[in-house]
Amino acid sequence: MDHETVVKNMVETSHVLYNKGLVPGKSGNISVKFVKDGLNVVAVTPSGSSFKTLKETDIVLVDLEGNIVSNTNHVPTSELEMHLNIYKVRNDVGAVVHTHSPITTGFAFSDEKIRRFEGFGPIEEEFLKVVDYHPPGSSDLANTVSEGLLNQDVVVLKDHGMVAVGKNLDEATLLAEFVEDSAKIQFVKKMLMSN
Numbered sequence: 001m002d003h004e005t006v007v008k009n010m011v012e013t014s015h016v017l018y019n020k021g022l023v024p025g026k027s028g029n030i031s032v033k034f035v036k037d038g039l040n041v042v043a044v045t046p047s048g049s050s051f052k053t054l055k056e057t058d059i060v061l062v063d064l065e066g067n068i069v070s071n072t073n074h075v076p077t078s079e080l081e082m083h084l085n086i087y088k089v090r091n092d093v094g095a096v097v098h099t100h101s102p103i104t105t106g107f108a109f110s111d112e113k114i115r116r117f118e119g120f121g122p123i124e125e126e127f128l129k130v131v132d133y134h135p136p137g138s139s140d141l142a143n144t145v146s147e148g149l150l151n152q153d154v155v156v157l158k159d160h161g162m163v164a165v166g167k168n169l170d171e172a173t174l175l176a177e178f179v180e181d182s183a184k185i186q187f188v189k190k191m192l193m194s195n
C-alpha cells in the first residue's frame with residue numbers, strides 16, 4: 001500500500017471511529033506500518049488532535065525507532081512508543097487502534113471483565129485480557145501493552161481504554177468496534193438481569 005492510500009484510509013477510519021463514539025474528544029490514536037522507499041515506516045495520528053476533524057496533512061510518518069520521517073511540523077501521538085513496541089514484538093501486525101471507547105473503558109475502570117463473544121475468531125479464553133495500569137505515554141505502559149498483545153489481538157488497559165491490532169487497519173478497526181459492542185451487550189444483559 002502506498003503512502004497516499006495509507007493516509008487516506010487512516011483519515012476515513014478516524015472519522016468512522018469518531019462518528020461511532022469510540023474516540024470522544026481528543027482521545028484515541030491509530031497507526032499503520034508499511035514500506036516506503038524500501039524502509040519500514042509507521043504512519044501515526046498526531047498528538048492532541050480530534051479524530052472529528054483529522055485531515056491527511058495531520059498524519060505523521062516515523063521510522064520504527066520513532067524518528068520523524070516526514071511532516072516534521074506535527075508531533076506524533078504521546079502513545080507512539082506503545083505503537084512502535086507492538087510492531088517490534090508482533091511482526092504480523094500492520095495496524096494498531098487505541099481507543100477510550102466509553103463502555104469498554106467503563107469496564108476498565110471497574111473490576112468487571114469483558115466476556116468474549118462469538119463473532120471474532122475462536123473463543124479460547126473466557127474474558128478479554130486486562131493489562132495493569134501505567135500512566136499514558138509512559139514506557140511502562142508501552143512495554144506492558146506490547147507484552148500483553150504477544151498472544152492476543154486485543155487488550156483492555158486498566159483504568160484507561162483498549163488497544164486492538166490487526167494485519168491491516170480495517171481488521172484492527174473492526175476488532176475495536178466488536179470489543180465495544182461486546183462490552184455493551186454484557187452491560188445491557190447485566191442491567192436487564194439485575195432485578
Ligand SMILES: [Zn+2]
Nearest residue numbers: 028136160161
Ligand atoms: Zn489512551
